[in-house]
Amino acid sequence: MSRSQLVAEHLPLLRRYARALTGNQASGDAYVGAMLEALLQDPALLDEQHGPRAGLFRLFTQIWNSVSLNDDTDVASLPMPSERRLSNITPLPRQAFLLLSLEGFSEEEVAFILSIDVAETRQLADTAGREMAAEIATDVLIIEDETFIAMDLESLVKNLGHNVIGVARTHSDAVALAKNKKPGLILADIQLAVPVVFITAYPERFLTGERPEPAFLISKPFQPAMVSAVASQALFFQRNSRNRPSRAAAS
Numbered sequence: 001m002s003r004s005q006l007v008a009e010h011l012p013l014l015r016r017y018a019r020a021l022t023g024n025q026a027s028g029d030a031y032v033g034a035m036l037e038a039l040l041q042d043p044a045l046l047d048e049q050h051g052p053r054a055g056l057f058r059l060f061t062q063i064w065n066s067v068s069l070n071d072d073t074d075v076a077s078l079p080m081p082s083e084r085r086l087s088n089i090t091p092l093p094r095q096a097f098l099l100l101s102l103e104g105f106s107e108e109e110v111a112f113i114l115s116i117d118v119a120e121t122r123q124l125a126d127t128a129g130r131e132m133a134a135e136i137a138t139d140v141l142i143i144e145d146e147t148f149i150a151m152d153l154e155s156l157v158k159n160l161g162h163n164v165i166g167v168a169r170t171h172s173d174a175v176a177l178a179k180n181k182k183p184g185l186i187l188a189d190i191q192l193a194v195p196v197v198f199i200t201a202y203p204e205r206f207l208t209g210e211r212p213e214p215a216f217l218i219s220k221p222f223q224p225a226m227v228s229a230v231a232s233q234a235l236f237f238q239r240n241s242r243n244r245p246s247r248a249a250a251s
Contacts, residue, residue, distance in 0.1 A: 003043060006052040007036070012207035014056055017103055019215045020230060021064065021095065023237035028215075035060045050112045054105065058113045061095065094233065096121055097128035101225035102218075131232075137161045138184030138235060141177055144199070145169045149220070153187055153199075156224050160231070185235060187227075194238070197230050 011032070019028030039045055039059060048055045092114065099110045100121075111121045140162045144150040150167045157164050165181040168174035174188065186196045198214040199222065207213060216234045218226055 003046075007039070007056065010053040010056050012204050013053075013103065014060060015207050016203065016217050017057065017098065018060065018064075019213075019217075020098055020102060020233050023233075024215050025213050031064055032060065035063050038063060050109050054109045054112055057099070057103070057105070058115070061113050062115075064095075065092075093124040093128035093131065094229075094236070096124035097229050098233065100125055101223070101229040128229075137163065139163050139165045139181060140231075141165055141174065141181070141183035141186045141188070142167045143169075143174045143186065143188030149199075153227070156227055157187070157231075159224075160228055162231075184238075185231060187231070197227075197234055 015028060015032055017028075018032050019025050022028045022031065035056075045059055046052070046055045047058055096110055096114060099105045099113060100107070105113065107118050107121050111118045114121065114124075116124075140157045142150055142153050142157070142164060144153060144167065150169070154164050154167060162185070165183055166173075166177040168177050168188075177183070178186070178194075183194060186194055187199060188196055196214065197216045197218060199218045199220060201220040203217055203219045207217070216230050218230055
């Protein structure tokens with residue numbers, strides 16, 4: 001398989017990870033684009049010690065965590081507000097947790113991706129777990145038409161300390177619940193005005209780059225840690241956006 005084919009094979013899931021870090025499609029894709037440009041200029045940047053996928057995530061992480069890329073001058077072309085470039089950069093513990101829980105890398109692979117050792121990887125993941133345990137509980141609406149999956153999600157969300165305001169199996173039920181109970185988070189497969197985590201057995205259909213795509217995407221079958229990581233990340237960005245002073249207030 002050629003280098004370009006290897007990159008193309010792993011690009012959809014890298015884009016999913018990038019948007020989970022940044023909170024939206026445009027910003028995530030901008031960072032992935034920067035990584036691809038760097039790789040085109042110097043193919044030797046791809047370290048395949050732990051395989052091509054881990055190598056791509058390692059190169060992406062090096063760009064993501066670089067000071068110069070997050071500086072307003074150097075990334076003026078990236079489609080993200082300047083206040084989000086620095087204030088909402090996902091800290092290292094959450095990167096480790098997402099790599100382990102969302103992307104399914106081993107501890108050794110995460111250590112390689114983040115350029116740290118395994119002991120530090122475990123410490124970062126533990127830190128992220130404590131941070132997420134301290135998240136403010138919210139009201140969650142679940143939209144899922146498969147009964148057993150809906151039951152699993154409801155149990156999981158409650159165990160994470162959140163309140164399930166309802167389980168909707170149709171579009172009309174979901175709209176009615178959202179209007180009456182104002183959820184703080186939705187686990188669903190449709191886009192609404194609050195953070196939405198898409199849950200699908202066909203993630204590649206949503207990661208083509210050809211149309212607007214979900215910022216937070218979970219593949220079926222899912223693991224509890226995966227739902228925990230993605231839901232927490234969605235709430236992380238929602239809380240930061242609410243707490244950030246408006247431009248008018250700042251002036």
